[in-house]
Amino acid sequence: MFQIFTDFASWLIYDLMGLSAETKLGDALHFFVEDVSKIFVLLVVMIYLIALMRASMNVEKVRDFLAGRNRSISYLLASGFGAITPFCSCSSIPVFLGFTSAGIPVGITMAFLLTSPLINEVAVLLLLSLLGWKFTLMYIVVGMLVGILGGLFLDSIRAERWLQSFAAKALENGRNGQGDSVDMANQTITFKERHNFAKSEALEIFGRVWKWVIIGVGLGAALHGFVPDGWIEQHLGAGQWWSVPAAVLVGIPLYSNATGVIPVMESLITNGLPIGTALAFCMSTVAASFPEFILLKQVMQWRLLAILFALLLVSFTLIGWIFNSLLFLL
């Protein structure tokens, strides 16, 4: 199905530009053109189709659905909704407060917010097209587990103690049923509205991520063409236990969305980086960034922020190690 992009790249680089597939430059450029054209077409088409289906999903509905529900199932639901509900990352704080003031426990809100950046349609599409369905499925399961277990953990240490006072008060009010629920959520929408939503989503997301794709694939192409075979495996292979925490530590302050980092991950993996290390790196760049932590400071005290940071660090490191050791077993 993706052969057409390989053919297009061959035609452009080998036939039109006359570069040889044997040269490093030719090889790297071919890789670049093939991946970029494939990703661009997939993104626009698939984001449109997915947005068409989920135009009626929104955070308000999720909140109303989760409010007052049984705890144990809520974690699974919150994490699942986090994966499929669209919202701009700059809405994290209002979403957090909206959930909180509806009386939803902090752990469940965080299950939603942690899963959301890790799993989204762009990430899933890229993983499917670059690394295959097995890896994609693994990624989704692990991403949801991070959200669910992270949320459960925060709940077990009673994280709500360390909210900023106004947020804690909103939570208290919400629990006592004084929370407001302004309802604009239950409007039904027409097909034309769906189409408009999907069109603007496709254009908006594409406009935001295309440069990440270029940068990501460019880095990937450079690695692909210029890093000697076996170098990565030798120096950062699964034998080096420290490479996983190192990857996470490098990844957390680095901010990228999934779109930029997945192409890099693909070429790291094909160049011999163990899957666990790659996964740990990818998740840590996507899940957390310093600007986001600074924003969260508005609703959480430092203590809770530090716990959250440690939680991410530990869980991504564990994921890395587990997947690297599974690799030995396979």
Place this chain on the structure above:
Amino acid sequence: MKSFKVLGTGCAKCKSTVQLIKDSASELGIEVDIEKIEDPIQIMNYGVMSTPAVVLNDTVVHKRGIPSKEQVQNWLQK
């Protein structure tokens, strides 16, 4: 005079929304008062979770994303 508030924590979409209202108002020659609200407490008090949202004379008229130009013109001429 109509008073608009744009609620959002400061991302690019919120800025474009403010700009869109300003531009449409000056195109139509209508004088408006625009305020950008970044304070999470105030945003919460409006019951808004999906930003940017638009508040016209203290009623939330729009949330989740940049409004369309027609919508903005509607609010201005209402």
